[in-house]
Amino acid sequence: MPSKVSCLYVLTVVCWASALWYLSISRPSSSYVGQQLALPARKAAKSKSNFTFSNIRTRPLNPHAFDFVINEPKKCDADGPFLVILISTTHKEFDARQAIRETWGDESTFADIRIVTLFLLGRNTDAVLNQMVEQESQIFHDIVVEDFVDSYHNLTLKTLMGMRWVATFCPKAKYVMKTDSDIFVNMDNLVYKLLKPTTKPRRRYFTGYVINGGPIRDMRSKWYMSRDLYPDSKYPPFCSGTGYVFSADVAELIYKTSLHTRLLHLEDVYVGLCLRKLGIHPFQNSGFNHWKMAYSLCRYRRVITVHQISPEEMHRIWNDMSSKKHLRC
Numbered sequence: 580m581p582s583k584v585s586c587l588y589v590l591t592v593v594c595w596a597s598a599l600w601y602l603s604i605s606r607p608s609s610s611y612v613g614q615q616l617a618l619p620a621r622k623a624a625k626s627k628s629n630f631t632f633s634n635i636r637t638r639p640l641n642p643h644a645f646d647f648v649i650n651e652p653k654k655c656d657a658d659g660p661f662l663v664i665l666i667s668t669t670h671k672e673f674d675a676r677q678a679i680r681e682t683w684g685d686e687s688t689f690a691d692i693r694i695v696t697l698f699l700l701g702r703n704t705d706a707v708l709n710q711m712v713e714q715e716s717q718i719f720h721d722i723v724v725e726d727f728v729d730s731y732h733n734l735t736l737k738t739l740m741g742m743r744w745v746a747t748f749c750p751k752a753k754y755v756m757k758t759d760s761d762i763f764v765n766m767d768n769l770v771y772k773l774l775k776p777t778t779k780p781r782r783r784y785f786t787g788y789v790i791n792g793g794p795i796r797d798m799r800s801k802w803y804m805s806r807d808l809y810p811d812s813k814y815p816p817f818c819s820g821t822g823y824v825f826s827a828d829v830a831e832l833i834y835k836t837s838l839h840t841r842l843l844h845l846e847d848v849y850v851g852l853c854l855r856k857l858g859i860h861p862f863q864n865s866g867f868n869h870w871k872m873a874y875s876l877c878r879y880r881r882v883i884t885v886h887q888i889s890p891e892e893m894h895r896i897w898n899d900m901s902s903k904k905h906l907r908c
Contacts, residue, residue, distance in 0.1 A: 639838035643739055648702065649716050649724035652748050659751025660693035661776055662769075663827070665741035667820075668698045668760040669729060670708040673715070675760040678890035680719065682897035683764045692776055695749065698722045698760070699737050701729030734820070734846040739837050746831035753780040755830055758822040763888040763896055765879060768866060773824065773883065780826060783859050787823030788867040789816050790847075808843060817851025818861050819869035822884035832857050876900065877908035 655663075664684060668676055676698055684696040698721055703709050716722040725740045727733055738757060745755055754774050758764065770776065773786070793813045794804035836853040843849040854861060866883035874896060879885065888896070 641838055641840060641842050643736070643743060643834070643838065645725040645727050645736070645740070647723065648726050649700075649713060649722055650744075650748075651697065651720055651723060654695055654697070654720070655749035655752065656693075657751070658693075659749060659753070659827075660695045661753045662692070662694045662774065663745055663749055663752045663755045664694065664696045664764075665738075665745075665755060665757045666696065666698050666760055667734065667737050667741075667757070668700060670700060670703045670705070670712055672760050673711075674890040675893075676715075678893040679760065680721070682893050683766050688766055689770065692770060695752070696721055697741070697744070699741050700724045701727045701733055701737060701740075703729050732844040735842060735844060735849045738820075738846050738850065739834060742830040742834040742837075745827060746834050750827070750831070752827040754824060755827050756822065756824045757820070758884065759820070759886075761887055761889070762822055763879075763885045763893055764822070765866075765883055765900075768881075768883050769824070773864070773866070782826050782828050783832075783857075784826040784862075785818065785823065785829055785854060785859055786825070786862040786864045786867075787818030788821070788869050789818055789861050789863040790814075791816050802845060804843070804845065804848075808841075809848075814848050815851045815855040816861055817847050817854070819867065820847035820850075821869040821886050822867050823847075823850075823861070829857075829859065832859075876903060876906070880908060 666676075666679065666684065679696070686694050686696050688694065700712060700722065702724065703712075712722060712724065716724075723740065723744055725736070727736045727740075729737075741755075741757060745752060756764075756769070791814075794806075794809050794811075795802045796806070797803060833850060833853045836856050837849075840849075840853055840856065843852070851861070864883070866881070868882055868885050871887040872878065872882070872885045874892070876899060879896060879900060
């Protein structure tokens with residue numbers, strides 16, 4: 580009789596083969612076109628004790644009335660992990676998710692520190708892609724999905740889903756990182772140099788690459804912001820959405836604040852607005868890079884995040900850094 584491990588391996592191979600076949604054929608694009616949030620018809624809010632925060636007494640301006648269609652409610656144990664990593668991804672990024680699982684996102688990287696890795700998605704307009712993600716979830720148990728439309732203009736909803744998940748299912752976690760699936764994370768620097776497990780966990784803490792800027796009014800820009808949505812000339816300080824870290828208590832604070840804060844499609848700007856309402860000032864950390872950086876072993880040893888890394892590069896960088904720890908820079 581084949582072992583459970585070998586069966587799981589065969590299932591994984593079949594799943595990836597199906598994914599590669601599916602992505603290789605010509606299909607119409609399901610990407611969002613337009614400038615407004617692609618919100619599906621709102622469902623009536625259901626009365627679920629798991630998702631109720633009792634100290635919200637006023638009617639929400641921005642109710643997050645979405646259901647989990649894929650969830651991992653038992654991913655955290657009673658004590659809570661040291662770090663929860665929330666990775667924003669899309670349905671077709673199978674290779675990126677697998678590369679992260681096999682490199683910096685591996686939950687077993689540190690023997691003495693509990694890490695939970697989760698991939699965040701909405702619902703795709705393509706039923707086949709949704710089915711493939713469901714199969715992937717059954718294999719790896721590291722995917723969370725809510726029933727909003729998965730699109731660039733709904734990235735804010737995806738991040739709020741992650742905040743909601745931490746607040747509801749992992750309230751005893753110490754820290755949370757939100758990042759993207761094309762980011763390489765130097766886990767040694769993140770865990771031991773930034774978060775320092777042997778020290779007392781911080782509260783109301785938020786750090787990353789801090790941006791001080793204002794809205795772009797050019798409609799051709801990816802980051803266009805209309806005056807109707809945001810009339811002010813300056814944004815509050817915010818951390819680049821490519822990667823930021825915060826104490827876990829902030830997850831619930833941001834989620835609660837979002838219920839009474841007008842929704843914006845620029846996810847990192849919106850989180851900055853919530854932080855300003857909370858009186859939390861994000862700390863600048865030069866280790867977070869929100870751009871592509873040519874690989875150098877010594878250079879990558881000094882950073883926490885690097886942007887625009889392909890799955891193949893992720894494997895090469897991880898293997899190189901893991902096998903050359905004895906080399907000095």
